[in-house]
Amino acid sequence: MIALDRLYSLGAGTPSRSQPTLFTGDHRAAVGECVEKTVANMLAHAVDYEHWIIAYSGGKDSSCAVTLIVTLIQCGAIPAPKTLTVMYADTRMELPPLQAAARVMMDRLRAMGITVMEVVAPMDDRFYVYMFGRGVPPPSNTFRWCTPQIKVEPMTVAIAETVGRLEGKCLTITGVRRGESDARDARISLSCTRNGAECGQGWLQTDLPGTLTDTFAPIDHWTLCNVWDWLSVFAPWEEFGAWPTRMIAEGYGGVEDMRTGCTGCNLIATDGALGAVLKQPDWDHLSPLLGLKRLYLELKKPKWRKRQPGFQYRKDGTLQSNQQRMGPLTFEARVMGLDTVLGIQDAVNSAAERLGRPGMVLIDAEEEARIRELIAAKTWPNGWSGEEPNADVWLDTVNNDGSVQPILFRELVGQ
Numbered sequence: 001m002i003a004l005d006r007l008y009s010l011g012a013g014t015p016s017r018s019q020p021t022l023f024t025g026d027h028r029a030a031v032g033e034c035v036e037k038t039v040a041n042m043l044a045h046a047v048d049y050e051h052w053i054i055a056y057s058g059g060k061d062s063s064c065a066v067t068l069i070v071t072l073i074q075c076g077a078i079p080a081p082k083t084l085t086v087m088y089a090d091t092r093m094e095l096p097p098l099q100a101a102a103r104v105m106m107d108r109l110r111a112m113g114i115t116v117m118e119v120v121a122p123m124d125d126r127f128y129v130y131m132f133g134r135g136v137p138p139p140s141n142t143f144r145w146c147t148p149q150i151k152v153e154p155m156t157v158a159i160a161e162t163v164g165r166l167e168g169k170c171l172t173i174t175g176v177r178r179g180e181s182d183a184r185d186a187r188i189s190l191s192c193t194r195n196g197a198e199c200g201q202g203w204l205q206t207d208l209p210g211t212l213t214d215t216f217a218p219i220d221h222w223t224l225c226n227v228w229d230w231l232s233v234f235a236p237w238e239e240f241g242a243w244p245t246r247m248i249a250e251g252y253g254g255v256e257d258m259r260t261g262c263t264g265c266n267l268i269a270t271d272g273a274l275g276a277v278l279k280q281p282d283w284d285h286l287s288p289l290l291g292l293k294r295l296y297l298e299l300k301k302p303k304w305r306k307r308q309p310g311f312q313y314r315k316d317g318t319l320q321s322n323q324q325r326m327g328p329l330t331f332e333a334r335v336m337g338l339d340t341v342l343g344i345q346d347a348v349n350s351a352a353e354r355l356g357r358p359g360m361v362l363i364d365a366e367e368e369a370r371i372r373e374l375i376a377a378k379t380w381p382n383g384w385s386g387e388e389p390n391a392d393v394w395l396d397t398v399n400n401d402g403s404v405q406p407i408l409f410r411e412l413v414g415q
């Protein structure tokens with residue numbers, strides 16, 4: 001049995017990173033104080049619910065939440081709910097070291113008798129199937145289709161199904177933290193665009209339908225230092241459960257305040273997490289993954305896209321505000337993209353085999369077959385027929401105010 005007073009004294013009187021220093025000039029709670037507050041919060045808010053669902057991404061914050069809650073149940077600090085389900089949002093796009101750490105964690109939880117569900121988007125909604133099969137261009141800051149599609153919606157459906165099966169009140173527990181500062185709160189909401197947060201972390205706070213379950217964030221008050229102290233120092237101790245949490249640091253490439261999300265995410269200028277991981281000696285075989293970002297950049301170019309010609313109207317008859325917008329990927333683009341991603345996957349796996357390291361899957365055989373099937377069926381996103389001109393074809397310019405600027409030197413472009 002884990003001694004509760006040991007948990008509450010964690011970090012106190014030791015040179016943990018949570019301790020105030022001459023330079024911080026402020027009081028920062030040690031891990032033990034944070035644990036105590038989490039216990040108080042759980043007792044005040046969570047124990048009224050018969051069923052708990054912990055939303056787990058494999059990142060540092062949700063790993064902290066899941067290991068802490070299970071540890072607290074084991075040591076009797078909080079009563080066990082009637083059911084405890086850990087739901088892992090498997091986007092298939094996370095950095096391989098984080099995926100590996102999540103797999104080890106889930107094996108461990110299952111071995112303890114805890115229900116672990118792996119939630120994956122339906123086939124046609126998965127990242128590469130949607131992009132290369134349906135032809136939707138890579139996500140961007142102005143067209144961020146990915147977070148809802150590969151994270152929010154699958155998790156929402158899985159929670160709804162679970163809630164429908166269970167009798168009694170359900171609570172969704174998240175690893176969202178808002179403890180450090182208002183600035184950090186803002187970063188959480190903008191989780192895909194700033195360092196320090198995990199993509200999708202914010203959605204649980206803001207986007208999960210409130211009608212489904214109540215949502216509770218028991219490590220809300222923990223700082224980044226507290227989280228890393230727990231994961232890398234205390235959770236691995238035998239007396240607190242010997243959690244395999246040190247592996248998670250590898251997924252962050254040893255950079256603790258690193259943003260994590262999909263490998264090669266197109267919404268950030270530089271994939272710092274991948275860069276940091278590649279500096280780790282055991283993961284440098286992942287370097288072909290750097291090609292993903294280059295591919296997404298290439299696929300944004302007009303030569304790989306379709307464009308809406310002529311005037312586009314809203315239902316009320318007024319002109320749309322984005323005339324001649326670029327749209328889906330051409331079939332050539334999709335085949336090129338698919339070949340490129342499969343080539344990157346092969347390169348990583350060949351190196352992994354040569355070096356005796358774990359391989360990875362970006363697109364599995366079933367997904368590849370579905371992508372080719374959708375291309376063969378000439379599938380286009382809603383609102384597009386494929387008859388539209390390619391985006392690099394010269395057209396008369398149609399302006400949002402309804403005016404038209406004819407092509408100058410039409411004869412030079414052969415029209």
Ligand code: SF4
Pocket residue numbers: 093139144146147150151192199200260261262265266267
């Ligand atoms: S990390 Fe990037 S690609 Fe992945 S869901 Fe978030 S915004 Fe989309």
